[in-house]
Amino acid sequence: KLSVRLATVAKYVPKGARMADIGSDHAYLPCYLVKNAEIRFAVAGEVAAGPYQSAERNVLSEGLSEIISVRLGDGLDVIQSGEVDCVTIAGMGGALITNILERGKDKLGSVNRLILQPNISAISIRKWFLDNNWELTSEEIIEEDGKIYEVLVGEKGVPDRSYKSDLETGLLLGPFLVKKQDEIFIKKWTAEKINWQRIYAALEGAAETVETIEKKQEISEKIKLVEEALKNEE
Numbered sequence: 001k002l003s004v005r006l007a008t009v010a011k012y013v014p015k016g017a018r019m020a021d022i023g024s025d026h027a028y029l030p031c032y033l034v035k036n037a038e039i040r041f042a043v044a045g046e047v048a049a050g051p052y053q054s055a056e057r058n059v060l061s062e063g064l065s066e067i068i069s070v071r072l073g074d075g076l077d078v079i080q081s082g083e084v085d086c087v088t089i090a091g092m093g094g095a096l097i098t099n100i101l102e103r104g105k106d107k108l109g110s111v112n113r114l115i116l117q118p119n120i121s122a123i124s125i126r127k128w129f130l131d132n133n134w135e136l137t138s139e140e141i142i143e144e145d146g147k148i149y150e151v152l153v154g155e156k157g158v159p160d161r162s163y164k165s166d167l168e169t170g171l172l173l174g175p176f177l178v179k180k181q182d183e184i185f186i187k188k189w190t191a192e193k194i195n196w197q198r199i200y201a202a203l204e205g206a207a208e209t210v211e212t213i214e215k216k217q218e219i220s221e222k223i224k225l226v227e228e229a230l231k232n233e234e
């Protein structure tokens with residue numbers, strides 16, 4: 001059975017898609033999609049030999065080798081231009097995900113949907129979307145095994161209006177998630193806030209330098225953003 005995390009990613013892959021799952025590890029996601037979302041074709045990309053082999057083994061044992069092509073390589077290098085219309089990248093940091101997208105930009109011509117699940121730093125992805133004319137169309141926040149994950153969906157070809165109300169808050173917390181304020185969202189940002197307050201207090205105790213002053217300023221701005229965003233609901 002697929003994890004809730006990957007099932008949330010899967011939800012956004014359109015029926016009939018030709019997709020690439022980059023950093024596919026066991027290829028669980030493409031296997032699931034072939035069986036449950038009637039995707040037409042998938043590439044399971046992996047940069048590391050071990051995960052690549054386990055992806056190959058799984059695809060073979062599921063009898064899906066004709067639909068899922070398992071490929072060894074870095075990021076979007078494994079796909080050819082025009083081959084896929086949807087890309088998923090899950091289970092990595094946001095900065096690594098945007099790095100992969102940035103280096104593989106020339107492969108995104110035929111891609112009209114990106115479904116990304118950063119373990120940390122979703123802000124990197126929202127910034128990348130904004131800088132590269134991808135519209136953030138959906139966001140989800142979920143909790144599984146005591147960890148909180150965000151799933152971000154982007155679509156190409158439309159100017160981004162989702163941040164209209166407040167850019168800074170939208171980038172950090174997510175415009176859809178701020179609006180929705182579900183329980184997990186509040187839990188995540190309350191915990192982040194407490195963590196920042198702890199760091200701030202420690203900095204207050206340290207010798208004052210340009211760095212500590214700047215860091216305190218940065219942290220207090222983030223605390224303020226989060227407090228504002230959470231207050232709306234109380």
Ligand code: SAM
Pocket residue numbers: 006022023024025026045046047048051073074075076089090091092100
């Ligand atoms: N996507 C799966 C998931 O969400 O369950 C696996 C996540 S696993 C933590 C991250 C995988 O990404 C690893 O198997 C790693 O080898 C692979 N990876 C990391 N950087 C990569 C890159 N630049 N290109 C392709 N795969 C990469």
